[in-house]
Amino acid sequence: MPEWDAELMLRVREGDEASFSLLLERHRNPVIHFLYRMVQNQAVAEELAQEVFLRVYRSRETYEPTAKFTTWLFRIATHLALNWIRDHRNERQQTSLDGEVLEGAARQVADRVPSIEQRLVRNARLAEIRTAIETLPAKQRAAVLMHKYEELDYTQIAQVLECSESAVKSLLFRAYETLRLRLARFAG
């Protein structure tokens, strides 16, 4: 009995377009959010996500549920994100942390009406977090983002990154250790 997502994908294979819409609704935001945190640019994240879902649609006729749908989906997304990061490595070093940082942070705290000082502190912390994530090696970054935000388990992350579970544990250990050392003062 295939999982629900795989079932939907099999229906898409049979020509049921409504099932594709359902899959899109279920997975659109997690995929875009993951890509956004990988490339740290909303427009690029959406462009890559378009490509992810286009590839899902293109694959409908040959789809076989041999892996969990989410794993397959994040494998496509990660592959595209890693390619993009590789191709734009030099540009990113110059343009990281643009105006998006402050807009994003300000929007989150607007409801609670924080003081200007609180907002500045929070924005500065957010900028540090983003920089710390961005400076992780790309595979470590992908592993942390899937582990922390998308709640993929070690097995799934290993399948996405095409490595062993022990390699995933090692990637995560090194990544969180780097983040701890860079962001340790937040504990104060």
Added chain:
Amino acid sequence: MHIGNSVANGLPGGDFHKCPLQLDGETGIFLKWMEGSLSPEESALLERHAGLCPACRSIMQEHQAVWSALDVWEPGEVSPDFNRNLYAAIDRERRLPWWKRALAWVSPLPVRPAVPLATSCLLLLAVLLFQSPVSPDFKTKQAGIYERVDVEQVDRSLDDLNLLRELHEELKLESAAAENL
């Protein structure tokens, strides 16, 4: 994961450098504690140890701070045009001639200049396909190697072959039509 009593009880004299939990290979325990995958008993033992071991306490506080700090980072709003743009792209692709769809398949990203290589690969595939028809157990064989080969490569290859089969059919229809004229 086993946390022995000596660890849970801390080390005499506050010698941080010799704490067993700080040694390579054992430090994965902090990750498990942070993500909440330790059993309640293991968590309680580790926390009891941290109460007595300042080094581990400090590391755990820092991990906790990082874990909470990451929660603050919310992604942006998704553009309201996302779905519309996607369906428009799907629709555009459906209306493309077969060879342009084939190029979209073999190009890793729309903006990357992989077309000459892709075209060569496609021509090579076309030659192979026309010379040796696909055997009936092709899909079974493909399913067998699915686990071992990159998912996308397999998907792409299968769809390239489908497109080439379509081309084969189109060419057959065209030549039949030409003969009827």
